[in-house]
Amino acid sequence: MASIAAVEHDVADLSLASEGERLIGWAGQQMPVLRIIRERFEREQPLRGQRIGACLHVTSETANLMITLKAGGADIRLCASNPLSTQDPIAAALTRSYGVPTFAIKGEDSATYYGHIQSVLDLKPQLTMDDGADLVAELHKGRTELLEGVLAGTEETTTGVIRLRAMAADGALRFPIIAVNEALTKHLFDNRYGTGQSTIDGLIRATNILLAGRTVVICGYGWCGRGLASRASGMGAHVIVTEVDPTRALEAVMDGYRVMRLVDAAPEADVVITVTGDINVIDRVHMDRFRDGAIIANSGHFNDEINLPVLDEISSEVTQPRPFVQSHRLRDGRTLHVLAEGRLLNLAAAEGHPATVMDMSFANQALCAEYVAQHHGELSPTVHEVPERIDREVAQLKLEAMGIAIDVLTDEQQRYLASWESGTR
Ligand SMILES: NC(=O)c1ccc[n+]([C@@H]2O[C@H](COP(=O)([O-])OP(=O)(O)OC[C@H]3O[C@@H](n4cnc5c(N)ncnc54)[C@H](O)[C@@H]3O)[C@@H](O)[C@H]2O)c1
16 A cells, blocks of 8 residues: 555554554455445545544544545544544554544543544534544534534434434534434444444453353443343353333343342442443442452443542552553452443453444445535434435345345235235235
């Protein structure tokens, strides 16, 4: 891959670019839908002249999305959507080899993280692409002079969609956003199977514990929680689910899990993982009841789900026995192990979702970027669903790429399903 002339960027080490290229190529092999879209984008150039500001986890799968958008004619800058999720070789390769100036360093502090968002905004983006809505929030809080030039945006995750809906309800959101997370071909697969598997991967890489026979408490039985519970139980763990939504709690019961309040589950837990998108789900009252040696972690978007300030207050010493494990020795003599500083475990301690599911999530991103570039004028400044035809197209392309054919409705069946006349025979 030819080098691009020096561009403004901030990455850990540009000499990691060749390693990054290999990783991007490996992930690309598992992303056939995005490849089909890229080939069309190369021919049709639907994003020609569009400046895109992207704030996403800087992984090999994201790199394949960036390359696709660039193939469609876009001018892009990328920063991280979490200080710990960046893969430095990928940031180097995007910047040096693929002409996508990247501002992301794994482990960057909060000031650098927000500085990098500002560098992306310096591009004066017409389209935004967010994962958690930090880019859009910064734009509306501090860079309001740029708002007039922004046509539309997309949002990748549940937490971002919730924030953006709150902005829209306040009348604060100034441009339309497509909630990519809400596409069926996103959350049914990415949140469920992707977060499920990769969170277990992060747990094992960080600790190397055996799951069989352990009690794993999962807080939140949404899309991520369902996947995580089924993967943990598939590896032999005794899974307990905690919830605040009665329907979801009931679903967990019928799926075969024990359901109880976290305060009751705490004394039994070997591992507790939050995936709620909520704040202080693990709080002092729970910490007081965990057994010595309990492991606590989070795979929800923000590092708010575990009340870490309160844990610091009740700790007499913090040590780091392994990367991504912080052992808090409490004043009462117990030790609680926190993984990845309470940040998304699957991205901090492992590599995030497998490319196979990101293929669908990012196919939605690419097609939604094309859609908003063409239709922004027709969209009001609020949060919009992914058009159903895009969702179906992604599913159809994925099935074709997997070599799976499905039945199609006959004319008779279409008429039957659309009619009300025929009943019991
Ligand atoms: N780690 C990743 O790679 C990744 C991927 C996708 C989504 N996410 C994030 O994971 C979080 C969950 O996403 P989701 O799609 O599963 O959302 P969801 O809305 O489908 O599920 C969240 C569940 O948590 C429950 N909940 C809320 N507060 C709770 C509490 N105090 N105790 C117990 N349960 C509680 C809710 O009732 C809901 O059922 C979000 O922050 C999302 O952005 C992370």
